[in-house]
Amino acid sequence: TTLRLIAGLEVATSGRIVIGADDVTALAATDRNVSMVFQSYALFPHMSVLENVAYGPRVARRPRREAERAAREALAGVGLAELEARLPSELSGGQQQRVAIARALVLEPSVLLFDEPLSNLDARLRRQMREEIRALQRRLGITVVYVTHDQEEALGVSDRIIVMNHAVVAQEGPPRDLYEAPADVFVAGFMGEANRVKGVLRRLDEQRGRVTIGGLACTLPHRGLADGVVDVAIRPEAILIARGAAVDGTLRGTVSHAAYLGSRMEYSIASAIGELFVTSAAVEAPLSPGATVALTLADHGITLIRP
Numbered sequence: 001t002t003l004r005l006i007a008g009l010e011v012a013t014s015g016r017i018v019i020g021a022d023d024v025t026a027l028a029a030t031d032r033n034v035s036m037v038f039q040s041y042a043l044f045p046h047m048s049v050l051e052n053v054a055y056g057p058r059v060a061r062r063p064r065r066e067a068e069r070a071a072r073e074a075l076a077g078v079g080l081a082e083l084e085a086r087l088p089s090e091l092s093g094g095q096q097q098r099v100a101i102a103r104a105l106v107l108e109p110s111v112l113l114f115d116e117p118l119s120n121l122d123a124r125l126r127r128q129m130r131e132e133i134r135a136l137q138r139r140l141g142i143t144v145v146y147v148t149h150d151q152e153e154a155l156g157v158s159d160r161i162i163v164m165n166h167a168v169v170a171q172e173g174p175p176r177d178l179y180e181a182p183a184d185v186f187v188a189g190f191m192g193e194a195n196r197v198k199g200v201l202r203r204l205d206e207q208r209g210r211v212t213i214g215g216l217a218c219t220l221p222h223r224g225l226a227d228g229v230v231d232v233a234i235r236p237e238a239i240l241i242a243r244g245a246a247v248d249g250t251l252r253g254t255v256s257h258a259a260y261l262g263s264r265m266e267y268s269i270a271s272a273i274g275e276l277f278v279t280s281a282a283v284e285a286p287l288s289p290g291a292t293v294a295l296t297l298a299d300h301g302i303t304l305i306r307p
Contacts, residue, residue: 001167003113003147008032019110035104036113039120041096043088043103049075050084053103060107074102078136094125101136112137114146118153130156151192155179163187179235181221184306188233195234197273201304203227211304214273215251218297223304231305236279238301241267241287242294250294255287269293 004010006017008029017025024032035056043052050071057067075081078098088096097117104112114133118126134157137144148154154161155175162172163186170190171183182188185196199213201222209222213232246252253276257268265286267278276295287293 002164003036003115003145006032006111006145007034007036007113033107033110034113035107035109035111036115037097037100037104037117039116041088041100043096043099045088047087048084049080049086049088049091049099052088052099053106056103056107070106071102074106075099077105078102078132093121094129097121097129098132101133105136105140109142111143111145114144114148116148117146118148118150126150126153127156133157151190154191163190180301181223181303182233182305185231185233188303188305193236193277195236195239195274195276196305197232197234197276199230199232199304201225201227201230209304213251213297214271215246215249216295216297217249218299218302220302220304223306225304225306231307233303233305234276234297235301236266236277238298239269239276239278240296240298241269241278241280241282242296243287243291244294245292246294250296253293253295255289255291255293258287258289260286269295271295 001010005012008024008027012025016023019032019034044055047055050068053074054067054071057070058064072081072084075084078101080095080098080102083091083095088099091099118129121129130153146157158175160172161175161178163170163178165186171178171187178187179191182191188194188196197213199211201209201211203209203222204219207221208219211218211220211230211232251271251273253269253271255267256270256275259266260283263281263283265280265283267280267287269276269278
């Protein structure tokens with residue numbers, strides 16, 4: 001809905017939509033200088049690649065030669081200059097995505113909108129296209145609004161992320177801030193896996209506090225929370241695993257599930273503070289279910305959250 005409001009495809013019932021210094025709230029979609037790349041690509045199957053990209057300039061009543069010249073420049077910008085004569089059905093998914101991007105860019109928009117553009121691609125191609133979209137944005141210096149439900153995409157393409165919950169902004173900021181210091185339970189879960197556990201906070205000064213979590217302790221920004229029981233979000237990679245029995249300053253755990261995922265291991269570990277989801281890059285020496293481990297905390301990936 002947010003994208004459709006920016007594009008002028010939905011009518012705003014309150015508030016304003018400002019692009020640059022211009023209030024475009026009352027303008028028609030055709031007068032906003034905004035282009036959108038749809039999830040389905042929306043290419044015309046009977047038109048060649050060149051004709052698809054030149055369609056926008058032609059609708060804008062630009063001469064055919066000028067429209068085709070602009071289309072060729074846009075195709076060259078996405079690395080498809082040699083495929084201009086092909087039909088969409090003769091292209092791979094990634095190539096179709098590039099055509100859709102070229103068609104959006106040929107109109108030289110002030111804002112480029114992406115509506116979950118990579119959801120139809122496989123994992124390898126999603127990563128490749130994510131990098132290409134980011135490089136394209138940096139090269140052109142254009143404002144991009146990119147909607148996705150994929151946390152890795154959000155982190156990978158953004159300078160700034162806005163997480164929305166039922167049409168209300170839950171948190172906004174740089175990717176690292178949202179991942180490492182989520183504002184609440186919803187943001188913590190949306191921005192990736194997080195273990196939510198209870199801890200006891202004792203404020204040390206105006207900024208930081210000491211948090212005890214079972215047999216573990218760490219110093220964190222207290223984020224204005226009062227002393228007492230608090231909710232703590234711990235990222236899976238922030239829990240460190242050592243073989244053997246627990247000693248002072250560690251937490252005893254028992255591996256209940258282990259999964260090998262190539263570049264990392266994923267574990268479910270039963271502990272006194274609950275079942276913990278833990279990831280480890282130590283794939284060369286995996287732990288087996290039933291193994292006893294000692295857990296400690298890293299100096300990152302741990303934050304106090306509001307319920």
